[in-house]
Amino acid sequence: CALPIYLGICRMDIKILAVGRLKEKFWVDACNEYLKRIKPYANVRVIEIKEAYTGNNPSDAELQSARFAEGEKLLKYVDKTDFLITLEVKGKGFSSEAFAEKIQGFSDEGIGSIAFVIGGSTGLADNVTEKSNLAISFSKMTFPHHMMRVFLLEQIYRAFKINRGETYHK
Numbered sequence: 001c002a003l004p005i006y007l008g009i010c011r012m013d014i015k016i017l018a019v020g021r022l023k024e025k026f027w028v029d030a031c032n033e034y035l036k037r038i039k040p041y042a043n044v045r046v047i048e049i050k051e052a053y054t055g056n057n058p059s060d061a062e063l064q065s066a067r068f069a070e071g072e073k074l075l076k077y078v079d080k081t082d083f084l085i086t087l088e089v090k091g092k093g094f095s096s097e098a099f100a101e102k103i104q105g106f107s108d109e110g111i112g113s114i115a116f117v118i119g120g121s122t123g124l125a126d127n128v129t130e131k132s133n134l135a136i137s138f139s140k141m142t143f144p145h146h147m148m149r150v151f152l153l154e155q156i157y158r159a160f161k162i163n164r165g166e167t168y169h170k
Helices: 025-038 060-075 096-108 145-163
Strands: 012-019 042-049 083-093 113-118 134-137
Touching (some): 042 060, 096 145, 113 145
């Protein structure tokens, strides 16, 4: 195992880079619950950057400028050793089992650091998507970015449980 080992298990470093702060207690509580559950399997850091203000009726140029500014802030937290995964509607879809296999594959290949990026309400800019090693989609539907953080954390937790053959995945 090329990764740090904790209790006989290879530990992965995972960053969740997200646009916007979680304000509602139910989102914060859900994320904290999954972060607690993931702790035995991986080191997870959530980094929030402020969503760019676009006003009530922004033009396409203003939206593009806001996405670019958010992208620049997000990319400051991506290290050269990070495997960058963006969450995008047009990304590749995975079943939970296939996502677990992908996470295990990273570990097997010695990839010890993954950065997941969740865009804001206007999406991700090209300056982020162009640097992505993998674009994934949870659905062809659009979900609030705050909800996606909970979905992502739950799927990361589920992936570790599947890969360890532990009960949870049903």
